[in-house]
Amino acid sequence: MAASPLDWLNADVAQLRAGYERQRARPMPENARWLTVGAVRVLEHRVAQARAGAIVYFHGGGFIVGSPLTHADVTAQLGRATGLPLYSVDYRLAPDFVAPAPVEDGRAVIDHLLAKGATRLVLCGDSAGGAIALAVEASLPAAVRGHLAGVCSFYGAHGLLDTPSIVERGRRAEGTDAACLRRYFDLATGGTAENPYAIGALARRSSVPTYLMVGSDDPLRDDTLGLAQALAGMGRDVTLDVAPGEGHGLLHIVESSRAAADALERAARWIEGRCREP
Structure with missing residues (x-):
């Protein structure tokens, strides 16, 4: 039986x-375990022969839904492809906790890993999680x-509402039209004008290399393209990867899409290269 569609615009967040x-929830992957870092839960994906570096991951879900288990397919595949231990952050969700709560949770995990001796961390996330990573x-x-070797945003959400890609590709049933996106950002920020996930807030000078991935048919394509342009304008080292023919959430379909699998492989090679021993 097909799953009932979710009413992203009107349904209660619970x-x-x-x-x-x-x-979306997946079974606990092999070689994974839950850790607690202060008040933050983290799903750790361990690898048998870890290379230098580690990934800190932020799942998608419009800032209001999702968990490390709803994105365990993505994180398990990314950990295997890179050969790096991966820490998927069970950050606090809106509207119960508005920005900067997810950012604070990410920083707590980073501080914990650095205190344990980690080096060459790469921050990654998809959709809303990509915006959080940035x-x-x-x-x-x-x-x-x-201590950061790089930051990756996979089809991130950055507050744009009337771009050609949203107008042409956004779908209410998928929660990707302008009205749904406006709801997510209002809930994520408490309805204030301050949006730490917007392009204007993220376009800062930094020596940390950035990798941006999006599908050519993604409603949020223009969010990524606009961010890439803004970061490049600040002198950032930006790699932009547009996966042909793919829509939103492409990393969830790696097993059935050659283009998505290739996109994951390209991202994994970029991450691995950034974490390689000097």
């Missing part, structure tokens, strides 16, 4: 969370930012 978990990087003091 109902959306429960429905999303039913549809916001975490932007928030770090210089001394901590110096």
Whole structure:
């Protein structure tokens, strides 16, 4: 039986969370375990022969739904492809906790890993999680930012609502039209004008290399293209990867799409290269 569609615009957030978990949650992957870092839960994907570096990951879900288990397919594949241990952050969700709560949770995990001796961290995330990864990087003091080997945003959401890609590709049933996106950002920020995930807040000078991936048919394509242009204008080292013919959430279909699998492989090679021993 097909899963019932979720009403992303009107449904109560608690109902959306429960429905999303039913549809997306995966079994606990092999070689994974839960850790607790202060008040933050983290799903650690371990690797048998870890290479230098580690990935800190932020799942998608419009800032209001999702968990490390709803994105365990993505994180398990990324960990295997890179050969790096991966820490998927169970950050606090809106509207219960508005920005900068997810950023604070990410920083707590980074501080914990650095205290344990980690070096060459790469921050990654998809959709809303991609925006969070970038916001975490932007928030770090210089001394901590110096431990980052890179930051990756996969089809990130950055507050644009009337772009050609949203107008042409956004779908209410998929929660990707302008009205749904406006709802997510209003809930994520508490309805204030301050949006740490927006292009204007993220376009800062930084020595941390950035990798941006998006599908050519993604409603959020123009968010990524606009961010890439803004970061390049600030002198950032930006790699832009547009996967042909793919829509939103392409990393969830790696097993059935050659283009998505190739996109994952390209991202993994970029991450591996950034973490390689000097």
